[in-house]
Amino acid sequence: MDDVKRFVENDRFAKHLGVDMLEYGNGRAKASMVIQDHHLNSAGTVHGGAIFALADAVFSAASNSHGTLAMAINVSISYFKAVSSGTLTATAEEVSLNPKLATYLIPVFDDEGTQIALFQGTVYRKKDGVGQFVK
């Protein structure tokens, strides 16, 4: 198992929330999450923080997939629609990649294919390889 794979699989927060990482590599990543009771907010719909967490796991996998440590410095998220059941899916696109900074755009969809949120995040890229965190 390579370093990136070990690194991505070590995301304990994503596991705690039930994020299912489907694929990642070359600055891209895709994950889904089956909505469960522990994702709901006070109004009975999926919490903004849970939608963020799914997108954030994808953001982390995509930005670290180059093999060097990427740390989130800024994220903006817009929410479009409340959902309360089904499966959510998020896919990262690498909009920009420089030696020090990279930006990702991550739409989140419900299982009818309606976009429910849009996540835009920027990372600072360190020189450390991701392998050192998982040995």
Place this chain on the structure above:
Amino acid sequence: MDDVKRFVENDRFAKHLGVDMLEYGNGRAKASMVIQDHHLNSAGTVHGGAIFALADAVFSAASNSHGTLAMAINVSISYFKAVSSGTLTATAEEVSLNPKLATYLIPVFDDEGTQIALFQGTVYRKKDGVGQFVK
């Protein structure tokens, strides 16, 4: 127990993550979260999504504390420092309140008093009272 209290206590996502809501009312709120293993990312520091979730719980409690349903439409978060243990605290300030929209600023601190993130969020305020979601 009044409607707002019942509503805030019904936040299942915040409970799942271990958010401890300390106080709320009049557009303000404060919460803390003891860092646990399930908050950690692949690099062994607190996940951006976990920091977001703490601030988001405070955002929800503050914006719904007026008694009418507030739905998040946009959030921006900046991260300043990685932390891996201790207790995080977040406090919401209501920057602007209109009949339809309100904006909150929520700094997050570690237990040395260093600001580790800044969350800025806007809600759309519906006419529904929060009570109807918890009866």
Place this chain on the structure above:
Amino acid sequence: MDDVKRFVENDRFAKHLGVDMLEYGNGRAKASMVIQDHHLNSAGTVHGGAIFALADAVFSAASNSHGTLAMAINVSISYFKAVSSGTLTATAEEVSLNPKLATYLIPVFDDEGTQIALFQGTVYRKKDGVGQFVK
């Protein structure tokens, strides 16, 4: 000349900056701006505020193109590359449209086709028709 056309052409800030609105309608818009000396910042590259202004003019034209007044409530912009000459182009895509809220994604390109910025903005949609502002 219809109301939307009159409304878009009444954008005095866009004119002052030299924004050339190329097309708009049905939630979309496209504009370009030839970089001039008055767009430059202290370091001699195009000011973040000038790039924002180009995208913002497109955001306004796209969001008001439905004929009802749209007011910006939140924008996030990421910058990828400094440029100092040539022509910038920005195109709006309507990511979400609800009766009260709409969100647009507006990438900005230099004349080599490199994306230099990404603008994500949300408007609040009022009931007023845009025509009343230009009669």
Place this chain on the structure above:
Amino acid sequence: MDDVKRFVENDRFAKHLGVDMLEYGNGRAKASMVIQDHHLNSAGTVHGGAIFALADAVFSAASNSHGTLAMAINVSISYFKAVSSGTLTATAEEVSLNPKLATYLIPVFDDEGTQIALFQGTVYRKKDGVGQFVK
């Protein structure tokens, strides 16, 4: 005249818009702008881009006041109230300062003291001194 002063005074975009830089230094800055016709949008109120530009000039002065070049990488702005006349004022507070990154919070007020917008911006700090751009 020192390098920082020369650098800040070289902001041609700020001059073109009529930004009056009142003070800057040690990570802080303050500026005002008298609303003129060329700041107005299609609806006759101050353009979101003009409010952004005022805050952005303050952001640039504050972040470059340490003497090393700071480049904007991400900004989020929320708008609270439409204004159409008077003077706007913006003040930057340095929320976080690291060797490579710094974040500023910049509220914008009208001349009745009402906060009309909140700007949150992050810069990447290069090693170059600002002096080399103004010699």
